[in-house]
Amino acid sequence: MASEVVAKRSKLESVGGECKCHGKLPDDRFDKLRDVIDEYKDKPGSLIPVLHEAQQLFGCLPEDVQEFVAKGLGVPESEVYGVATFYSLFSLKPKGKWTISVCLGTACYVKGAADCLEALKKELGIDIGGTSEDGLFTLEGVRCVGACALAPVVVIGDTVYAKVKPEDIKRILAEHVEAHSTEAHAS
C-alpha cells in the first residue's frame, strides 16, 4: 500500500522553524531578549528558559545570541554553548522551512524506517541534523510519535505520512512542496 497523508499535526517536537536571522540580527530582538534576561536573571535555573525565549525570537541560537545571553546572565559562554548543544530542542543553525521527522521508534524501525531515512538523506544530500541546500528541509530522527499502527511514519512540517516506503520519498517531497505552494497561492 502506498504511503498516505493521515493527519495534520498541530505541533512538532522541535521548537525550531524557519530561521529569521538573515545573517544580521536586528537590535529590537536583542532589546526583547534583554527584557527576558532581566525577567529571569535572579531566578534559579534561568538559562534554559532564556535560551528557549531566545530561540523563539531568533529562530535559532547563533554565536552572538549565545554571547548576549552569557553576558546578560553572568554565566560563562561555554556553559551557554554546552546547554544549547545538549538539548535537542535547541538549534545553533538556521532550520529549513519544514522539518522532516523520521520516526525511529521500534515499530517504525522494524517496518523499514532506516531505509526511508537513507532515501531521504540521499534525496536531500544531507545527514540527520542537516538542512537541504535550498533551505526547504531539515532532517531529524525522532522517537515514537504515537502512530505505530501506521509504521513507518514520516512527519513533514505538520503533515503525517504513513506506511512510507523508500521509493515514495521523492514523490512525497515533491507533493509536499507543491501542496504548500498551492496553499500559499490560494490564501
Ligand code: FES
Ligand atoms: S514507533 Fe513509529 S510511531 Fe511508534
